[in-house]
Amino acid sequence: MFLLGPPTGADPAMPGCIGGIAPDPRHGVITRPGTVDTTLKAVPGGVYDLSVWSGSTKPGPATATGLRFLDETGVQTGRTYTRRPTRRNTKRYNNYGMIAPPKAATVRFFATTNTEIHWDCVFLRVSAYDLRLEAARNTLKITVTNTGSEPLTNLKLTATGCADTPPFDLKDQVVRTCTGTPPATAKVSGALYWNGALPDRSVSLGRGGGHQPQHAGRR
Numbered sequence: 001m002f003l004l005g006p007p008t009g010a011d012p013a014m015p016g017c018i019g020g021i022a023p024d025p026r027h028g029v030i031t032r033p034g035t036v037d038t039t040l041k042a043v044p045g046g047v048y049d050l051s052v053w054s055g056s057t058k059p060g061p062a063t064a065t066g067l068r069f070l071d072e073t074g075v076q077t078g079r080t081y082t083r084r085p086t087r088r089n090t091k092r093y094n095n096y097g098m099i100a101p102p103k104a105a106t107v108r109f110f111a112t113t114n115t116e117i118h119w120d121c122v123f124l125r126v127s128a129y130d131l132r133l134e135a136a137r138n139t140l141k142i143t144v145t146n147t148g149s150e151p152l153t154n155l156k157l158t159a160t161g162c163a164d165t166p167p168f169d170l171k172d173q174v175v176r177t178c179t180g181t182p183p184a185t186a187k188v189s190g191a192l193y194w195n196g197a198l199p200d201r202s203v204s205l206g207r208g209g210g211h212q213p214q215h216a217g218r219r
Contacts, residue, residue, distance in 0.1 A: 017053075017121035021149045022109065029118040030111060037110035042069055043147050046128035048098040048107065049195060051121070052083065055090040058115035065111045065119055067095060069104040077101045090120055096195060100126075125149045127193035129170060131201045133159070133186045140205075142176045142186045154192045160184035183207050 017026065021040065028036055052065045066082035078101040083093035100107065107126075111119050128148040134141045142159050146152060152170040161180030167190060168174060187202040 017123055020123040020125045022122040022124040026122040027118075027120040028111065029116075030113050031116050033114040035110055035112040037108050039070070039106045039108045040124075042100050042104040042107040043126050043128045044100050044102050044104050045199075046100045046126040046148055047193065047196075047198065048095075048100060048124065048126050050081070050095040050098070050109070051092055051123040052109075052119055053090045053092050053121045054083070054085040054111070054117060054119040055088055056085045056113065056115065056117045057088050059084065059086050060113075060115060063113040063115060063117050065093065065109070065117070067098060067124075068108050068110070069100050070106045070108060071103045072105040074106075077103045085117065090118065125194075127152065127195075127198060129155075129188070129191060129198065129201070131186060131188050131203050133184065133203045133205055135180075135182050135184065135205055138179060138181055140178045140180045140184050140186075142178065143173065144170060144175075144188055145173045146170045148193075150193055152191050152193055152198070154190045155188055156190040157186065157188055159186035162186075 030036060050067050054065050056063045064082040064084045066080060068076050068080045069078050071077045081095045081098050083095060109122060111117055126148040127150045129152060130145045130147045132143040140161055154167045155170050156167045157165060157176060159178055162176060162178035182205040185204040189200040191198040
């Protein structure tokens with residue numbers, strides 16, 4: 001995976017930060033020891049990018065905003081991503097390129113302190129896609145679905161029985177049909193999101209039409 005840094009105009013900017021998948025309220029303050037968090041459904045394997053404007057009148061190691069992933073039982077899976085404000089005035093802190101672990105069921109934004117913390121404009125986004133291959137009679141159906149919050153570009157599809165097509169963009173869903181029968185394979189490569197490249201994905205059907213596990217290819 002390549003993290004290229006934000007292109008011009010791609011980052012949210014205050015005031016009036018809207019968009020992303022972070023729920024309201026996007027701002028808050030804690031004035032005594034405590035923690036506030038908000039939980040959303042996670043996309044396993046998705047690339048998460050978080051921007052938060054935060055500050056603290058009494059910054060310290062226990063004062064932070066961040067993100068963590070939880071499995072279906074509510075137990076944390078993977079590492080905790082944090083940013084610790086270091087000054088009274090609000091400043092933007094970014095966590096880019098966080099990959100949801102395979103067992104992630106939810107993703108949780110949190111703010112915590114043992115003194116004081118204030119934050120604004122929580123801006124969370126996820127970039128991801130899914131690939132499916134199905135067979136019906138002499139036709140193969142390939143479905144590429146955007147499972148994140150951000151549009152993707154430059155996707156290249158190669159599949160059994162399909163002619164090569166130009167790279168395409170993916171906002172919601174793209175469906176291709178090809179002539180053929182199992183065994184068959186399909187692969188998507190070259191997908192770009194706002195801050196870099198996503199891993200390739202491939203899927204196959206056995207001779208009986210059964211799915212083989214989809215996997216992300218190395219880049």
